[in-house]
Amino acid sequence: MWKNRLYTPLSTVLRRTLRSFPQHFTPHITILPRLHRASPPFAPSSLARLQFFGKTFCSKPSLETCWVCRAAPHSAPFLVCDSCRCIQPVDASVDYFQIFGMERKYDLEGENLEGKYKGWQKKLHPDLVHSKSQKERDFAADQSARVIDAYRTLSKPLSRGIYLLKLYGVEIDEEQTISDPELLAEIMDIREDVEDASNSEALNLILSQMQEKMQNWSNAFSHAFQSQNFEEAKLAIRRMTYYTRVIDEVVKKL
Numbered sequence: 147m148w149k150n151r152l153y154t155p156l157s158t159v160l161r162r163t164l165r166s167f168p169q170h171f172t173p174h175i176t177i178l179p180r181l182h183r184a185s186p187p188f189a190p191s192s193l194a195r196l197q198f199f200g201k202t203f204c205s206k207p208s209l210e211t212c213w214v215c216r217a218a219p220h221s222a223p224f225l226v227c228d229s230c231r232c233i234q235p236v237d238a239s240v241d242y243f244q245i246f247g248m249e250r251k252y253d254l255e256g257e258n259l260e261g262k263y264k265g266w267q268k269k270l271h272p273d274l275v276h277s278k279s280q281k282e283r284d285f286a287a288d289q290s291a292r293v294i295d296a297y298r299t300l301s302k303p304l305s306r307g308i309y310l311l312k313l314y315g316v317e318i319d320e321e322q323t324i325s326d327p328e329l330l331a332e333i334m335d336i337r338e339d340v341e342d343a344s345n346s347e348a349l350n351l352i353l354s355q356m357q358e359k360m361q362n363w364s365n366a367f368s369h370a371f372q373s374q375n376f377e378e379a380k381l382a383i384r385r386m387t388y389y390t391r392v393i394d395e396v397v398k399k400l
């Protein structure tokens with residue numbers, strides 16, 4: 147059982163970890179969502195704080211205005227109308243980071259992702275739309291599901307890293323098996339340790355070792371990604387995928 151699990155291609159874990167990507171993903175880097183394209187260039191860091199002025203967008207077609215009151219958005223992302231509070235249809239060009247008003251980056255310390263997630267869920271809560279049209283209830287369900295996906299993806303280092311790479315056009319080969327001799331040798335050792343672990347103390351020791359390795363490779367991913375060394379970043383993801391799998395197995399045995 148262990149052997150099979152440990153040598154399973156990355157695809158198994160990736161499918162579990164990465165629930166879904168929008169079908170429209172393109173490999174090029176698109177920092178600006180659709181609403182911003184007519185604006186002059188600005189630093190991505192200012193994206194979340196950028197305010198919109200009604201007059202700028204009044205002449206634009208309907209997709210960029212509220213589907214109910216036709217008001218232009220005052221801020222990005224446009225999930226809920228600022229004027230009439232109606233929930234808008236999902237705009238798939240808005241990525242998960244933009245949903246939470248964050249830059250596309252790996253280290254999210256201090257970003258209060260959970261607080262931002264809870265903030266959206268309050269605005270999209272079914273109780274708010276139970277008396278509204280079926281259309282708006284459908285929009286609310288779609289937006290809520292997408293915000294949940296976004297939160298789940300960004301809240302875990304492994305899925306966040308894979309998602310970031312995907313946004314930058316870097317695909318993880320889901321069918322690739324592990325061929326790195328060093329990692330293979332390490333896998334053999336860890337497998338033996340897990341098989342030999344006869345009590346919770348031994349399992350907890352393995353768990354803390356795996357968590358430490360996970361943290362080290364997470365740091366490695368962070369550095370590689372910041373310097374746009376995507377090959378190194380992919381290596382780190384491979385390691386993190388493996389250690390995540392071991393952690394899951396150990397937790398199950400505890």
Ligand SMILES: [Zn+2]
Pocket residue numbers: 212213214215216217227228229230231232
């Ligand atoms: Zn409106």
